Amino acid sequence: MKKTLFTLSLLLASQLSSKELILDDLLKEYEQSESLYTKTKKESAGFLIVYSREDLEKMQAYTLQDILKTIRLHTLQVRNNGAFSLTRVATGRMAMPPLKLYIDDYEVNSVLQSNTLDMYANLNLYFVDHIEIYQGGSSIAFGNEPGSMVIRLYSKDPSRENSTSFQFSVDSESSGDMSALTAGKTENFSYLASIDVAQVDYDTYERNNQTLSRDYRRYQTHLSLTKEKDFDFAIDAITTTTDILSGLGTAPKGNDILKTYGYIYGAKYFAKNWKAALSYGREKSKIDNEDVSPIGIGSTHSPYFYANIDSDIYKAILEYKIVNNKHDFLTGVQYQQKSFHLHQYDVQGYTPALDKDSVDIYMLYLEELYNLNKNNLLTFSGKVDYYQPEHFKDSTEYSLRLGFISLLSKEWSTKIFAIRRYVYPTMLQTSITPPIYKPNPNLESALIDLYAGEVQYKTGTNTVVLGYAYKEIENALSFNQIKKQYFNLPEQKHFNRWYIRAEHHFDLDNKIIMEYYKGYADTYFSPGSGVLIQSFNHYGKFNIYNELVYRSSYQTSTNFEVDAGYDYTLSLGYTYNKQTNIKLKGENLFDKASLTPIDPQGTLLIPATQRRVIATLEYTF
Amino acid sequence: MKKLLLLFILITTLVFGSATSEQLRVNILKNIIVGVENISTKKVWSDNEELLHQFQNTPGITTTQNYEDANFLILEHPSNFNIKNKYVFVLDYDLLYDIPQSFGAFFWKKGRPNIVFIQPRLEEYHIKLAKPLEPYIEEQLW
Numbered sequence: 001m002k003k004t005l006f007t008l009s010l011l012l013a014s015q016l017s018s019k020e021l022i023l024d025d026l027l028k029e030y031e032q033s034e035s036l037y038t039k040t041k042k043e044s045a046g047f048l049i050v051y052s053r054e055d056l057e058k059m060q061a062y063t064l065q066d067i068l069k070t071i072r073l074h075t076l077q078v079r080n081n082g083a084f085s086l087t088r089v090a091t092g093r094m095a096m097p098p099l100k101l102y103i104d105d106y107e108v109n110s111v112l113q114s115n116t117l118d119m120y121a122n123l124n125l126y127f128v129d130h131i132e133i134y135q136g137g138s139s140i141a142f143g144n145e146p147g148s149m150v151i152r153l154y155s156k157d158p159s160r161e162n163s164t165s166f167q168f169s170v171d172s173e174s175s176g177d178m179s180a181l182t183a184g185k186t187e188n189f190s191y192l193a194s195i196d197v198a199q200v201d202y203d204t205y206e207r208n209n210q211t212l213s214r215d216y217r218r219y220q221t222h223l224s225l226t227k228e229k230d231f232d233f234a235i236d237a238i239t240t241t242t243d244i245l246s247g248l249g250t251a252p253k254g255n256d257i258l259k260t261y262g263y264i265y266g267a268k269y270f271a272k273n274w275k276a277a278l279s280y281g282r283e284k285s286k287i288d289n290e291d292v293s294p295i296g297i298g299s300t301h302s303p304y305f306y307a308n309i310d311s312d313i314y315k316a317i318l319e320y321k322i323v324n325n326k327h328d329f330l331t332g333v334q335y336q337q338k339s340f341h342l343h344q345y346d347v348q349g350y351t352p353a354l355d356k357d358s359v360d361i362y363m364l365y366l367e368e369l370y371n372l373n374k375n376n377l378l379t380f381s382g383k384v385d386y387y388q389p390e391h392f393k394d395s396t397e398y399s400l401r402l403g404f405i406s407l408l409s410k411e412w413s414t415k416i417f418a419i420r421r422y423v424y425p426t427m428l429q430t431s432i433t434p435p436i437y438k439p440n441p442n443l444e445s446a447l448i449d450l451y452a453g454e455v456q457y458k459t460g461t462n463t464v465v466l467g468y469a470y471k472e473i474e475n476a477l478s479f480n481q482i483k484k485q486y487f488n489l490p491e492q493k494h495f496n497r498w499y500i501r502a503e504h505h506f507d508l509d510n511k512i513i514m515e516y517y518k519g520y521a522d523t524y525f526s527p528g529s530g531v532l533i534q535s536f537n538h539y540g541k542f543n544i545y546n547e548l549v550y551r552s553s554y555q556t557s558t559n560f561e562v563d564a565g566y567d568y569t570l571s572l573g574y575t576y577n578k579q580t581n582i583k584l585k586g587e588n589l590f591d592k593a594s595l596t597p598i599d600p601q602g603t604l605l606i607p608a609t610q611r612r613v614i615a616t617l618e619y620t621f
Numbered sequence: 622m623k624k625l626l627l628l629f630i631l632i633t634t635l636v637f638g639s640a641t642s643e644q645l646r647v648n649i650l651k652n653i654i655v656g657v658e659n660i661s662t663k664k665v666w667s668d669n670e671e672l673l674h675q676f677q678n679t680p681g682i683t684t685t686q687n688y689e690d691a692n693f694l695i696l697e698h699p700s701n702f703n704i705k706n707k708y709v710f711v712l713d714y715d716l717l718y719d720i721p722q723s724f725g726a727f728f729w730k731k732g733r734p735n736i737v738f739i740q741p742r743l744e745e746y747h748i749k750l751a752k753p754l755e756p757y758i759e760e761q762l763w
Contacts, residue, residue, distance in 0.1 A: 023753055026649055027734050033642035034734070053732055129732065160729040162714065620731055621763075 028508045037130045040154055044369055044379050044405055045142065046134030047415065047454050047467055053129050053156075058536045058545045060571040060585045060616070062169065062177065064153075065121045067131055069567065069609060070534070072499050072517045074149075075527045075551050076121070076608040077596040081257055081287075082214030082245035084121035084608060085114070085596075087526040088148070089497055089519030098423050100147035103236060104155055104224070105277065106265040107142075111311035111338050111427055112285040117151075119259050122240050126167060126179035127194035127222045129156040136417055136452040136469060140365050140381035140401055148423075155224060155234075158183040158190035165620040172613040173201040189227045196220040202610045208251035208292045212604070213243035229269050232277075237262035245606075246598050248305055249291030258286040263313075273321035281313035300349045308344035309432070313337070328369035336361040339390075340432055353439070357431040360388040379403035387424060391431060392441050397422045411457055419450040425477060429486040437484040444488055447474040463503040471495040481557060496520040509538035527551035527564075527594060543573035551594035558600040565594035567609050583616040647675045650727065653710060653736065654693060655681055656751035660708065666691035668698055669712070696720065708748065717762055724748050725757075 037050050051059075051067055061067055065084055069076040073089045088097045101108045101116045110116045125131075134142075134150040142150055161183035169177040177198035184191065198218040205212040217240065224234040239260040244252050263281035270276070287307045294301035319332035339358030345351075365383040372378055381401040388394050399421040407413045425443035432439065452469035473495075475488040499517035506512075513536075518529040531550040537543070547569040554562055571585040593607035650672070654663055663681075666688040667673045672695065676684045685691050694704060697712040699719045709723040717726050717739065724746055725738035736757040738750060743758065750758070 023649070023652055023736070023757075026645065026652070027736070030642065030645040030649060030734050031732075033645055156732060160732050162729060163731045165731065 025508060032508065035130070036154060036157055036160075037132060040130075040152075041132055042134075043415070044377060044403060046150070046417070047136040047452070049133040049135070051131040051133075055536065056125060056128065056130065058538070058543045058571065058573065059534075059547070060545065060573065060583050060614070061125055062614070062616075063121070063125060064117070064123045064151075065608070066125075067133075067151075068117065068121055069549055070532055070547070071133060071149075072501070072515055072530065072532065073135070073497055073519065075530070075594055077526070077594075078214070078245070078598070078606050078608050079118070080246050080248070080598055082216070082242045083113075083118045083257075086117050086121070089517070089526065089530075090495065090521035090528055091526060097149070098147040100142070100150045102142070102150065102152040103222070104153070104234060104265075105232065105267060106234065106236075106263060106279055108236075108261065108263065108281070109313060109338070110261070110283060111313065111340050112283050112309055112432070113259075114426070114428060116261075119238070119240065119261055122200075122216065122218055123153075123238060124177070124179055124196040124198065124218065124220050125153075126181055126196060127155050127192065128153045130154050136415075136450070136454070136467070140367055140383045140399055155192060155222065156181070156183055158192045158224075158226070159185045161192070163620050165618060167616060167618040169614050169616040171615070173203070173610065175200045175612070175614075189225050191226075192222070192224045194220075194222045205604060205606075207246070207604065210251035210253060210292060212245050212251070212598075213254075214245045214606075216240050216242040231269065232265070232267040234265045235263070236265075244287075244289055246604065247289040247291060247295075249289070249293055249295040250599065251292045253290045253292065255288045255290055257288075258284070260284040267317075273323070275317075275319045275321075277315070277317040277319075279313075279315045281315075283311040283313070285309045300347070302348035302350065304346065304348065306344055306346040307342070309340055309342050311338065311340040326371050329367070331366040332364075334361075334363040334365075336363070338427065340427060342432075354391065354431050356390075357427055358390045359427065362386040362388070375407040377403075377405040379405070385424075389430075395424075395445065397424060397445055411459055413456045413458070414454065415456075416453045417450070419448070419452070421448050421450070422446060423448065423477060425486070429477065437479070437486070440485050440487060443477065443486060444475050446476050446488070448472070461505045463501075465501045466498070467500075468498040469496070471497075494521075509536075511536050525554065525557045527554050531566075541575045543571070543575075545569075545571040545573075547571075549593070556597055556600075556602065558597075558602070560597070560602045562595055562597060562602070562605065565592050565607070566590070567593035567607070579620050581616075581618040583614075583618070585614045585616070587612050587614070643675070647672070647679075649734070649736070650695065651676075651679060651682065653725070653727065653754065654695075656754040657693070657708065657748055658751050659747065659749040660692060663693045664691045665693045665695065667695040668700070669695070672697075696723070708746065714763075722746070 035052050037052055041048060041050060065076060068086050075087050077085045077087050079085045086099060099115045099117055101120055108116045108120060113119055132152040164182040167179040179196040181194040201215045220238045222236045226232050241256050241258050244255045244257055247255060261283045263279055265279040267275060267277035290304040294303050295305055314337045317332060317334045322329040337358060337360050340356060342355040363385045367381040370378045383399040385397045401417060401419045403417045405415045422445040424445045430439055430441050430443050449472045450469060454465060454467040457464045473493040476493045477486055478489045479486050497519040499515060501515040503513045504511060513534040515532040529552040533548040535546040548566060550566040553564040556562060567588045568590050569587050570589060573581060573583045575581055588607060588609040588611040591611040593609050595605035595607055598604040598606055654665060664683050664685045665676055666685050673684055676682055688694060688702060692707055694707050694709045696709060696716060704722055709720055711717060711720060711723045711726045712728060714726050714728040717723050724742040727736050738758045739762060740758050740760050
């Protein structure tokens with residue numbers, strides 16, 4: 001007996017180098033099993049990519065752009081005014097893909113930006129727990145206007161924070177970023193409050209004796225009060241002042257753009273799965289642009305352009321849900337009003353046609369998830385949206401979505417979606433007089449048919465996913481460089497794209513992700529293929545993260561070739577003690593990231609991610 | 622033998638790594654209960670009924686439905702009842718302040734589950750912990 005026990009203890013000792021580590025592993029496994037994304041993710045809502053809290057921490061993802069640059073089928077680029085632009089495979093920078101951004105349950109939709117990411121790419125993520133990205137035609141159950149991709153940010157759960165923490169970063173470009181967060185719970189509610197202040201500097205460029213800069217300053221806050229199954233309340237605001245880079249002309253005289261977005265959101269949960277939500281969002285854009293050469297604006301030229309525009313977004317939502325063994329049924333109505341007001345529009349020799357405009361949208365939607373049996377799920381979604389613009393004709397738009405999700409075996413599963421949706425032209429295309437092109441009030445919705453499928457093979461430690469999508473677009477919204485106007489393409493457009501993603505978990509702390517995608521289109525104005533390699537590692541008190549983002553060469557709409565590029569990022573984190581973390585991150589370390597041409601001739605090519613080294617100290621009370 | 626039992630619990634929970642979140646939580650607490658070595662027979666009670674239910678049928682742990690019969694309490698909320706001569710472990714860090722008799726806590730902080738035992742309280746209540754639990758001992762409350 002003694003010998004058996006001795007042998008057993010030896011066996012145990014050999015398997016487990018340290019007893020303490022075992023309980024740590026158990027805690028780690030518990031932490032991962034309790035990850036918030038396991039409660040919020042919705043597999044039926046599309047092809048899902050999750051960045052868990054642990055991932056974000058190892059990546060040292062400070063702003064949303066750190067995530068955007070890794071998303072397959074997209075390339076993070078820079079606009080002429082210094083803002084970021086997430087460009088879909090093969091499309092140009094002037095495209096306005098309907099990318100949707102949510103902070104918890106609020107959709108941050110913009111009137112004054114081509115999409116919200118123009119501004120929110122700069123969002124500091126210190127208050128964010130995890131990020132879910134849905135591709136392949138997002139679920140109608142998310143409400144709002146349909147989007148091609150949905151990015152959902154979920155704030156940290158106060159009941160798991162119970163702390164106050166500060167984070168301070170400086171980098172090799174002399175930037176500084178300071179974040180603070182406090183969160184916890186009382187007997188009646190949970191609370192979270194975060195603030196962030198940053199000055200972010202970039203390399204500058206010279207043209208016509210002017211310095212071109214895209215430095216920006218950011219002030220940001222997020223506050224929330226919640227009570228589970230009772231109410232949610234949130235206030236969020238972000239203000240950025242960005243140097244205008246090349247602006248609307250070629251060499252601005254040190255001008256900038258002020259952009260502000262704020263919202264207040266409240267939701268009440270009632271008995272029997274009723275939910276009501278009200279929200280108000282306000283947006284401001286103030287542009288000061290004076291150039292050494294006249295700026296082409298519409299059909300005229302002006303040495304300056306000053307604009308001050310506000311927008312208001314009101315939303316009211318009522319939803320009802322039925323859940324039982326076979327069904328998961330959701331229905332809802334939403335009213336949304338979006339408007340803009342032009343307070344200043346100062347251009348020599350040009351007066352805009354409209355100084356204000358608005359659109360009312362009435363939406364009715366439903367989604368049924370029907371369990372055929374324990375391994376097969378059928379989804380059906382339908383949505384009717386009635387648009388009532390102030391100045392133009394009303395229209396009714398429809399979206400339909402059919403889906404089939406099946407666990408084929410213990411290892412194999414598949415998701416298949418067939419989607420009919422639309423893209424309604426934005427006010428930026430139809431009525432706000434934009435600086436560099438003419439509005440087109442006659443634009444009609446683009447109609448999209450999308451057929452997408454994903455097959456997954458998963459064992460205990462390995463996951464391989466193969467995805468494919470085919471898309472047809474009628475009335476595609478396209479930008480005409482000569483007429484300087486958006487118009488509906490008369491011919492039908494076709495796109496194919498596929499991707500493969502492999503993930504291997506060495507253990508609870510270490511994993512590697514490899515991904516490749518390729519798009520097929522008639523024309524390419526942005527990278528057509530890309531690679532992502534991510535390695536997440538943990539050794540003792542160290543977190544190590546390696547990332548390689550590759551984007552292929554491409555031809556611009558003005559017919560010159562931009563070389564392929566790769567962005568290598570290395571992040572090192574050290575846990576000094578329970579209160580203190582020290583972090584070091586190198587972004588675009590080889591300075592070879594994919595470039596964006598800022599002028600039609602391609603004399604100025606800029607990477608979205610600046611080469612820099614960031615040092616960070618985080619302290620928790 | 623107690624140490625072996627503790628190791629066995631730890632290993633089985635690791636081997637069967639696909640355990641649910643609730644099972645993992647119970648297993649962590651089991652490790653803590655078993656790891657308190659100077660109590661020969663533990664009669665456990667918790668104000669969390671679900672947890673108490675899950676502790677039933679656990680080797681080495683006896684549960685009771687009446688806190689007065691228990692000698693080991695796992696508390697999630699502040700208590701108004703008499704806890705004299707009982708070992709108290711809490712599920713919220715703030716309860717370490719509210720219940721001076723509590724010797725340790727299992728709680729969430731900054732998005733992570735944590736375990737902590739307070740050294741002066743271990744000494745005051747003559748509690749001896751198994752070696753695997755020693756790394757979680759801290760000298761004082763934060």
